[in-house]
Amino acid sequence: MALIAAIYALAGVAGWLLFEALASNPLTTNPLTTNPLTRLFLADVLATIVVWAFGLLYENVSVYDPYWSVFPPVAFLLWAFYTGVWSLPVILLLIASWYWGWRLTRNWAITFKGIAHEDWRYTKYRSQHPLVFHLINLFGLNMMPTLVVFAAMLPGLKLFESPNPLTTNPLTVCLLCLGFIVCIASATIQLIADKQSHDFRAANPGKVCNVGLWKHGRHPNYFGEIQFWWGIWIMYAALNGFDMYICGAIVMTALFLGISIPLMEKRQLANKPDYAEYRKQTRILI
Numbered sequence: 001m002a003l004i005a006a007i008y009a010l011a012g013v014a015g016w017l018l019f020e021a022l023a024s025n026p027l028t029t030n031p032l033t034t035n036p037l038t039r040l041f042l043a044d045v046l047a048t049i050v051v052w053a054f055g056l057l058y059e060n061v062s063v064y065d066p067y068w069s070v071f072p073p074v075a076f077l078l079w080a081f082y083t084g085v086w087s088l089p090v091i092l093l094l095i096a097s098w099y100w101g102w103r104l105t106r107n108w109a110i111t112f113k114g115i116a117h118e119d120w121r122y123t124k125y126r127s128q129h130p131l132v133f134h135l136i137n138l139f140g141l142n143m144m145p146t147l148v149v150f151a152a153m154l155p156g157l158k159l160f161e162s163p164n165p166l167t168t169n170p171l172t173v174c175l176l177c178l179g180f181i182v183c184i185a186s187a188t189i190q191l192i193a194d195k196q197s198h199d200f201r202a203a204n205p206g207k208v209c210n211v212g213l214w215k216h217g218r219h220p221n222y223f224g225e226i227q228f229w230w231g232i233w234i235m236y237a238a239l240n241g242f243d244m245y246i247c248g249a250i251v252m253t254a255l256f257l258g259i260s261i262p263l264m265e266k267r268q269l270a271n272k273p274d275y276a277e278y279r280k281q282t283r284i285l286i
Contacts, residue, residue: 003115007063008070011050015043037157040079044071044150045143052142056134058115061122064142069104071146072153073097079160089159089176089235096183097156100228103187107194121263148255152229152248155236162239172238179234186231189213190224197221208268208278216283219264222256223285229253 022039048067055063076097080090118126122141126133165173196212213220233249261284268275 001109001112004063004066004112007051007054008066011047012074014050015047018046019043036082037154040075040157041150044075044146047071048142048146052138055137055142060115060118061126061137061141062118063115064145065119066105066108067142068145068149069101069108072149072156073101075153076156079157083160085160087160087162088165089162089239092176092180093156093159093232093235096180096187096228096231099184100187100190103191103194104225107190110194110198120267145255148248148251152232152252154248155233155245158240158245159236162236165239175238176235179231179236179238182231182234183228186224186228188224189227190221193220193224206272208272208275210278210282214282217285218279218282219256219261219285222261226253226256226285 019039019042022034022042023036048064051064051067055061073094076094080086080094122137125136125141129136165176193213196214197209200207200209200211200214217223229249229252233246236245265279269279
């Protein structure tokens, strides 16, 4: 845990130094690199590369696993200090993102087995594609999730530029609160699903978890994750309307429906004989 924390602290420092350097360098006049959001994006990319490099050092892609849940809440909080904006939408965003980040990071910590343990998905790619694994590792397993999460974060980051909802239509405030409730409900669904899954697997090793939320959906944790990012977008859309920033939530949904869920389903079908029947009787998400 201390080693992972040190790696992430180093990645954060590297990203922050780049963010500041792009702003203070007198030779940097390109508006693409002087724009604060672009600088934050490049800092995110550099931090990912640092984490990826340590993953190479320890021959373990799972070094990257906590990044998904650590970067967004930390970035949102630092963005509040950087912009000096502490409006109602920002406060709600910070509460939602830190609750979600705590839940997801906590679940990672509970299942963390040490620096030598690598997630089965990464091990699969490593064994099936040895010649191009390092390319898959950098661009597919590290950089792609970073890009998807940053795209999903953009509506939240744009909330810092949104008008004060208390001076607009009361319906706007209601929609903002709706988005916040969706975010909190989503993280709570994940928290409950985590506990039900851990308790069931401890008591019934090798069996398909079909109790609680898992009785009504095969992937309630993924459902909560997808719904969380739609909640962020609802908060943004309440103040800014329907525009291109919906793409982040769409891409996040596509990532789970097109990659994460099919991989998990294939593994479950291969390892648990009764999963096929469970699959017939239970919806995929809702």
